[in-house]
Each structure stands twice: as C-alpha cells, then as structure tokens.
Amino acid sequence: MLEELYEEIILDHYRRPRNKGKVDPSDIAAHGSNPLCGDEVDISARFQDGRIVELKFDGKGCAICTASASIMTQKLIGKTLPEARQLIGSFLNMMRGETSFGGKEMGDLKALEGVLKFPVRVKCATLAWNTTLQGFQQHTDKQS
Amino acid sequence: MIEVLDGVELEEIRDDFPLLQQKVHGKPLVYFDNAATSQKPRVVIDAMNDYYQRYNANVHRGIHALAERATKEYERAREKIAKFINAPSPESVIYTRGTTESINLVAYSWAMTNLKKGDEILTTFMEHHSNTVPWYQVCERTGAVIKRIELNPDGTLRLDDLDKLITDRTKLVTVTQQSNVLGTINPVRQIADAAHKRGAVVLVDGAQSVPHMAVDVQALDCDFFVFSGHKMCGPTASGVLYGKRALLEAMPPFMGGGEMIREVWFDHATYNDLPYKFEAGTPNIAESIGLGVAVDYLSHVGMDKIRQHEKQITQYALDRMREFPEITVYGPKDVEKRGGLVAFTLGDVHAHDIATFADEDGVAIRAGHHCAMPLHKKLGLAATARASFYLYNTREEVDVFIEMLHKAKKFFGACPTGRAMGY
Structure with missing residues (x-):
C-alpha cells in the first residue's frame, strides 16, 4: 500500500524538487503551514503579460508536501490567473474526493491519487495549492 | 537492589x-505514542463500566443508595490520588478534565486576580502549548510579561543565572517536570526554592512525569501541580489540580454553577469549601473513579x-x-x-x-x-x-x-x- 502513496514520480519530485527557492522580485508571496504536523511552505511568483512566468516554493515539508508543491509549479507556470485558479480548484476537488482523478493527460499530477487512501496525508498534498490560492487572493485584493 | x-x-x-x-x-x-496518551488496563475500563451499569448517580446530591455509593467511590478515588502524589489532604486535590483545564483554572482564577502590568511570569522554552498559551492570555489581560529560562546544548535548563532571572517582579514560575519532546527531567525543587526566596508562586506541569515516576508534591514544594489521567492508564477527561490549601482558599471560583455553591440568593451566592468550590456542575464521575483505579494499578506495579x-x-x-x-x-x-x-x-x-x-x-x-x-x-x-x-x-x-x-x-x-x- 505504501507504494501507492510514495509512487516513483512522487519520490523523484521529493528528491529533486523543481522550482524550489524564491522568486525575487515577486508579485505574490504567501506563507502556509499545517499547524498540526509541521509542514511549512512559502510560495512566490511573478507575472508577465497576465501569465505566471515564474513560480517557486520553499520550506520544510514531507515527501508528499514537497512533491505536490513541485508538481504544482510545473503545472501552473505559463497559465493565466483564471486558468491557474481553475486548475487549483479542480485539484482540490479531487483531493476532497468530490471529483475523480483523470487519466494519463494529468501527467505527474496523477501520481498524487494514491494520497487519497491516506486521509491524514491529504492536507500535506494540498498545502502548497491552498497557499498559492491565498497568494492569488492577496494579489487580487491589492489590485482592486 | x-x-x-x-x-x-x-x-x-x-x-x-x-x-x-x-x-x-x-x-x-x-x-510507542504513550506521551500523547497511554493505553488503559482492563481494570480501569471495568471500573467505569461498573459505575455506569451498577451505581450511576449524581454525586453529593442524592439521598438514595446509588447516589451514596457514587459519592463514596468518587471521594475514595480522590483520597487514592492524594496519597499517590503525597498531597497533604484530599481537599487539596481538585478534579479537572486534565492538565490543560488545570492550568487554565490557575490562569483564570489565580493569575488574572493577582497579576498586574509589569509583573513577570518565568517559564522555559520546553513547555507544552497548554503551559504556554494560557499565560499569553493572562499577559494580554493583565499586562504581565513572559520571560524564559534558556536551554543548555544538551537540552537541560540553564540554571546558573536563575537567581538573576527571578526578580521581585516575578510572580509566577511555571515549568514542566519532564519535557514531552526533549525528555528532560527538570530539577523543580531547586527552581521552587529559588522562586520562593523572591515570593513567587510555582506551578509544575506533571503531565509527563506523574505517569512515569514517583512524585511527591510536598517534597517538590510546588504551589500548584497539574496532570492528566489519560497519560497514566486512566480515562480521557480525567485530571487533577493540586494546590497548597492557603492559595486555593484565597482564589475565586473558576466556573460558577451547581455543586460549587453553599447558598444562592437573588443577586449573589456564597461558595462551597475546597475542593468543591472548583468543581462546578456534574463532574467527570466515571472518569475520576477510573483514574483512582489507574492509580491503584500503577501503585501495584x-x-x-x-x-x-x-x-x-x-x-x-x-x-x-x-x-x-x-x-x-x-x-x-x-x-x-x-x-x-x-x-x-x-x-x-x-x-x-x-x-x-x-x-x-x-x-x-x-x-x-x-x-x-x-x-x-x-x-x-x-x-x-x-x-x-x-x-x-x-x-x-x-x-x-x-x-x-x-x-x-x-x-x-x-x-x-x-x-x-x-x-
């Protein structure tokens, strides 16, 4: 059963996280934590012509948290803000079990499906995504 | 041997x-998660079932046979617990739902009454949130401030400058007897002596010590001692506040309700004696009886x-x-x-x-x-x-x-x- 949680793709993103660090200067910067378990993540991003051109994460997290953040950065870079929000929304729905995971077209994201069998770890997988959403909200609030 | x-x-x-x-x-x-909560021996589970199946009744209220038996068992457990920590009398043992409630009782009743702006609370970096957050709340309300004893590299407390850390402004020293992370067993008697020299009150968090070692609250000379039943083979929502009698008697009640009163008039009430003054409402009867049996079990081993x-x-x-x-x-x-x-x-x-x-x-x-x-x-x-x-x-x-x-x-x-x- 552990193999379903720690898929090869997850372990790869955990051992070699993509887009780890800080975007500087950045348009958004948000901090998120899971107070019960000690996962912490910082998200920073830069927009250009309405698209996310740089998105990085930093912090101390478990394998699931780190891999999920890493996969997320790959999925969101190049997206517009509405597109990114939509993708995050549908991922969070899947992690709540409200909609089912897609197939191969999801790419590395599909590897996170196994987390659903470990309910206590779902919040690890969603931390970076929720934090990014928060960052987007702060960005929108600033502009309005 | x-x-x-x-x-x-x-x-x-x-x-x-x-x-x-x-x-x-x-x-x-x-x-291996005993510091979070321990498992319960059959005798404790049976004692709680026995209460519910054979003599469930409210305590200190009824004249009937069941109420009499429930009251007797509830108070017998208090006597056993007092003996277990060598409290001078059962009246100085107040039942609570656990360490957190015990500390909050002291924070709201004693500290909110006795602390003022500029007073200091001395504590450590190794406290559980339950021995941290209530004091932040006291500081917000009273203007008192928190100071902390530093840690040595080996995870013990740095006590060489303790006499400098405790000043005339120090009103409370609150410290765990055993850290739930470092495992460090602290020399609480030494700390209590230093605090008492300056007239400060000492609270000892025994949540991680009482389950695992013999504790004598009189030998520690602490003013308050708190612990939970569920970490020592007892039920959840059982726990104790021990306090020195003079302090407890001078403190206002924490919660108001039944049991804690002597007489209630149209606009005021007079309060019951110790320990009932601090046990408002129907208490955790089954849990306290269960804790008494847990104490028997541990003492037997x-x-x-x-x-x-x-x-x-x-x-x-x-x-x-x-x-x-x-x-x-x-x-x-x-x-x-x-x-x-x-x-x-x-x-x-x-x-x-x-x-x-x-x-x-x-x-x-x-x-x-x-x-x-x-x-x-x-x-x-x-x-x-x-x-x-x-x-x-x-x-x-x-x-x-x-x-x-x-x-x-x-x-x-x-x-x-x-x-x-x-x-």
Whole structure:
C-alpha cells in the first residue's frame, strides 16, 4: 500500500524538487503551514503579460508536501490567473474526493491519487495549492 | 537492589491491556505514542463500566443508595490520588478534565486576580502549548510579561543565572517536570526554592512525569501541580489540580454553577469549601473513579519499577539509534536525566514520512511539533518524530521500530544534517 502513496514520480519530485527557492522580485508571496504536523511552505511568483512566468516554493515539508508543491509549479507556470485558479480548484476537488482523478493527460499530477487512501496525508498534498490560492487572493485584493 | 520488570511480569502486564492484543495493517501493534496518551488496563475500563451499569448517580446530591455509593467511590478515588502524589489532604486535590483545564483554572482564577502590568511570569522554552498559551492570555489581560529560562546544548535548563532571572517582579514560575519532546527531567525543587526566596508562586506541569515516576508534591514544594489521567492508564477527561490549601482558599471560583455553591440568593451566592468550590456542575464521575483505579494499578506495579523499566527501554533505543549516522536525538543523553521518550530526526526525511512508514509496520509514533512549537523554533526544526514508552513496552518492540527505521532510511535516501541541539 505504501507504494501507492510514495509512487516513483512522487519520490523523484521529493528528491529533486523543481522550482524550489524564491522568486525575487515577486508579485505574490504567501506563507502556509499545517499547524498540526509541521509542514511549512512559502510560495512566490511573478507575472508577465497576465501569465505566471515564474513560480517557486520553499520550506520544510514531507515527501508528499514537497512533491505536490513541485508538481504544482510545473503545472501552473505559463497559465493565466483564471486558468491557474481553475486548475487549483479542480485539484482540490479531487483531493476532497468530490471529483475523480483523470487519466494519463494529468501527467505527474496523477501520481498524487494514491494520497487519497491516506486521509491524514491529504492536507500535506494540498498545502502548497491552498497557499498559492491565498497568494492569488492577496494579489487580487491589492489590485482592486 | 533496584527492582525491574522481568519477562513473566511484563507479559502479565501486557495481558492487562486489551488494546495491545491486536494487529495493525497485519502486523502486531507496537504502541510507542504513550506521551500523547497511554493505553488503559482492563481494570480501569471495568471500573467505569461498573459505575455506569451498577451505581450511576449524581454525586453529593442524592439521598438514595446509588447516589451514596457514587459519592463514596468518587471521594475514595480522590483520597487514592492524594496519597499517590503525597498531597497533604484530599481537599487539596481538585478534579479537572486534565492538565490543560488545570492550568487554565490557575490562569483564570489565580493569575488574572493577582497579576498586574509589569509583573513577570518565568517559564522555559520546553513547555507544552497548554503551559504556554494560557499565560499569553493572562499577559494580554493583565499586562504581565513572559520571560524564559534558556536551554543548555544538551537540552537541560540553564540554571546558573536563575537567581538573576527571578526578580521581585516575578510572580509566577511555571515549568514542566519532564519535557514531552526533549525528555528532560527538570530539577523543580531547586527552581521552587529559588522562586520562593523572591515570593513567587510555582506551578509544575506533571503531565509527563506523574505517569512515569514517583512524585511527591510536598517534597517538590510546588504551589500548584497539574496532570492528566489519560497519560497514566486512566480515562480521557480525567485530571487533577493540586494546590497548597492557603492559595486555593484565597482564589475565586473558576466556573460558577451547581455543586460549587453553599447558598444562592437573588443577586449573589456564597461558595462551597475546597475542593468543591472548583468543581462546578456534574463532574467527570466515571472518569475520576477510573483514574483512582489507574492509580491503584500503577501503585501495584510500583512507580520505581516502572521508571527503571523505562530507563532500560530508553537506553536500549538510544543505543540502537546510534546505528544511524543520520539520526539526531534531542535532549539529554543520560537516561538518569531524561524520561522514557525519544524525539529525533532521520537526516532530512520529514517526520511525517517516518510516521506513515512506521504505521505500515504497525508501529504507532508521533510526528510533528508535539504541541511545543516554541521549542521546535528554538531548535530550528519544523517537526520531529517521537517514540515514547511505557511500562508495557518491550525490547523486542524497539527492535521492530529500529528495523522500520532502516527501511525508511533506505527508501527515502536520508542525508545526514548537522543539528545544533541534538547528538
């Protein structure tokens, strides 16, 4: 059963996280934590012509948290803000079990499906995504 | 000659705990999360069932036979608990739902009444949130400030400048007898003496000590002593506040309601005597009776024997954990100075991943900051994994735990990291 949680793709993103660090200067910067378990993540991003051109994460997290953040950065870079929000929304729905995971077209994201069998770890997988959403909200609030 | 638990006795003890006889994910359960809560022996579960099945009634209220029996058992448990911690009288033992409620009672009743702007509360960096957050609330309301005793690199308290830290403004010194992360056993008598010289009141958090060692509140000379029943083979929502009588008598009630009054008029009330003044409403009757039986159980085994057993298990765990260059253990190396728990990191592998790995092998450990975020911030860590032992744990279980760590290390490819406070 552990193999379903720690898929090869997850372990790869955990051992070699993509887009780890800080975007500087950045348009958004948000901090998120899971107070019960000690996962912490910082998200920073830069927009250009309405698209996310740089998105990085930093912090101390478990394998699931780190891999999920890493996969997320790959999925969101190049997206517009509405597109990114939509993708995050549908991922969070899947992690709540409200909609089912897609197939191969999801790419590395599909590897996170196994987390659903470990309910206590779902919040690890969603931390970076929720934090990014928060960052987007702060960005929108600033502009309005 | 120090008595230890031999093989036969240990097996008998394990048989007393129904929950231990099960498999988790197909593997025999190894329960190493005793600092969070302990398992309950059959006698405690039976005592609570017996109350509900044969003499459930409210206490101190009825004239009928059931009420009389319930009251008798409820008060008999108080006497046993008082004796267990060597409190001078049962009246100085107040039933609460646990350590958190006991500390909040002192914070809201004693501290809110007696502290003012500029007063100081001295505490440590190794306190549980339950011995931290209530004092933040007191400071917000009264204007008092928090000061902390520093840590030595080995996880003990730096007490060489204690006399300078305690000033005439220090009104309260509040300290844990045993850290739930570092395992450090603190010299609370020495701290109490220094505090009393300046007229400060001393609260000792015994949540992690009372379950594991003989405690004598008069020998510690603390003014308040608090602990939970659920970590010492007792039920959840059972617990105790012990206080020196003069202090308790001078304190206003914490909560108002039935039981805590003497007479109620149209606009005021007079209050009941100790300990009832602090036990408003129908109390946790079944739980307190259960705690009394837990105390009997632990006394029957012997607290010195339990402490000795845990020292041996902890020493064995520490020795075996040295097989890993990647493991950093926090707190004192010497088992004389630490209790039966080990918080650690395995290289850069997150505690969460270790705990999930452990669970798959039937090993229950804790991962996270263990309700001690200030300590983890001080150590520069987001989380640690923690194995905590009790009287029913065995060396063979430590072997299963170590084997699991070897697998986790291989799986995640742990890299050693240097840590300032561990070894």
